[in-house]
Amino acid sequence: MSQIHAVALDSSAEAAISIVLGLVFIIGATIAVTVWAYFRLQAHRADAVAMAHYRKLAEDAVANQQELRTELAKLADKVATVEKLMRDVG
Numbered sequence: 001m002s003q004i005h006a007v008a009l010d011s012s013a014e015a016a017i018s019i020v021l022g023l024v025f026i027i028g029a030t031i032a033v034t035v036w037a038y039f040r041l042q043a044h045r046a047d048a049v050a051m052a053h054y055r056k057l058a059e060d061a062v063a064n065q066q067e068l069r070t071e072l073a074k075l076a077d078k079v080a081t082v083e084k085l086m087r088d089v090g
Helices: 002-089
Strands: none
């Protein structure tokens, strides 16, 4: 009878250890996934900020290009006027 009792104690101790190790593994895995997700979120936020700055830079470049085209058209008109004046004089 004492051997059965000793086997039962060993079995319950092994079960308890297995349950504790299982819980520790699950909690550790949950913490690891949470930390990984947090840093991934931070990387996405940094990418979003960089993309917003890039978008603003692109919009500014387009606006500057429009201004340059307008000024170039005005300059071309003035050059055409001066050429016409030179032809009329010469």
